[in-house]
C-alpha cells in the first residue's frame with residue numbers, strides 16, 4: 353500500500369489547503385477534509401483537492417437520525433471519497449443505513465471516542481466507562497452494523513484490531529515524539545500507531561503548521 357499518512361487540511365481557505373496539499377503530496381497517502389473546509393468550500397472545493405490525484409478522506413462525522421444521515425451520504429455520491437466518517441453514537445440503525453447509502457468503494461468508518469476526550473470528559477457526559485472500554489463497545493457495534501472500521505486513538509487500536517481482524521482503523525491524535533498535543537488528550541507517535549495496527553494515520557497540525565510542511569511530512573514518513 354501507499355503511505356498511511358493522511359494530512360488533515362483543516363482550514364477554510366481553499367488556496368491554503370491546495371498549497372499545503374501540493375507541497376506534501378509526494379510524501380503522504382491522501383488528504384483529509386473536514387467540516388471546516390467543507391462548510392467553506394463545499395463539494396467544489398473537495399473536487400479541487402481530489403484533482404491532485406490522491407484519495408480523499410471526507411471527515412464530516414455525520415451524526416443524526418438514520419434517514420438524514422443516509423440522505424446526506426447519497427448527496428455526496430459523486431465525490432467518491434475513499435473514506436467517510438459517521439459517529440457510532442448515532443446507533444446501529446443509523447450505521448446500517450449509512451453504509452447502505454455509501455457509494456461502492458467508499459469505506460464508512462465510525463468515530464468512537466474523540467481523541468480530544470479522556471475518562472473525565474466521558475464521565476462528564478454521563479458515560480461511565482474508560483475510553484478503552486467505550487471504544488471496544490462501539491467498535492463491536494460498528495462491526496455488527498456492517499461498517500468498514502472505526503476511528504479511535506492509538507491507545508485502543510491494538511485491542512480493537514484483535515477483536516475485528518479485517519477492520520479498517522483510522523488513528524488521529526498522532527504526534528511525533530515530544531510534539532505539542534494541543535487539544536488532543538489521547539496521543540501516540542506515528543511509529544507506535546502503525547505498530548499497534550493503525551490502517552491509516554490522520555495528521556494535521558504537526559505537518560500543516562510546520563514551517564516547512566513538506567519536510568515535516570517527509571520526517572514523519574521516514575519514521576514509518
Ligand SMILES: O=c1ccn([C@@H]2O[C@H](COP(=O)(O)O)[C@@H](O)[C@H]2O)c(=O)[nH]1
Nearest residue numbers: 360362465466467524525554555556557
Ligand atoms: O477522534 C478524532 C477524530 C477526528 N480527528 C480529526 O483528526 C485531525 C487531527 O488533527 P491534528 O491537528 O493532528 O490534531 C483533525 O482534523 C480532527 O478533526 C481527531 O483529531 N480525533
